[in-house]
Amino acid sequence: MVLPRLEHVGIVVGDLEAAKAFFAELGLEVAGEMSVEGRAVDRITGLGGVRSDMVMLRTPDGHGKLELIRYRAPSSPGGDPEAPSNAPGLRHILFEVSDVEGVLARLRPHGGQLVGELVEYENSFKLCYVRGPEGIIVELAERIG
Incomplete structure (x- = not known):
């Protein structure tokens, strides 16, 4: 099988604690937290000087995972938090x-x-x-x- 499963969905956020609290209130459980940086991370993301914090959350059944990522560096161009539900992209x-x-x-x-x-x-x-x-x-x- 070429695609055995969907591992997780990643969402970049500015306020990691607020996003974590929102999804915890929804019922997701914290599976782990970590900070990453270094050349390998830069190469994977296509960015330079990456420093980021991540929280992995999982559904109570253990099958679904959601990764919340806050980039401390480099700075982000920002997004549109009011984007309508039909805007292109993961919505x-x-x-x-x-x-x-x-x-x-x-x-x-x-x-x-x-x-x-x-x-x-x-x-x-x-x-x-x-x-x-x-x-x-x-x-x-x-x-x-």
């Missing part, structure tokens, strides 16, 4: 939850804001987009059918 990640209203209430103190509305979709899921730290869009799905 959202989806997590299935058991109580979407409860999750929304827990995420609000961590900056979580609905992008649109919470909708019952075809009697199968309650779905919504939530914008969190750094403008990251998370889709929440509660199975109802």
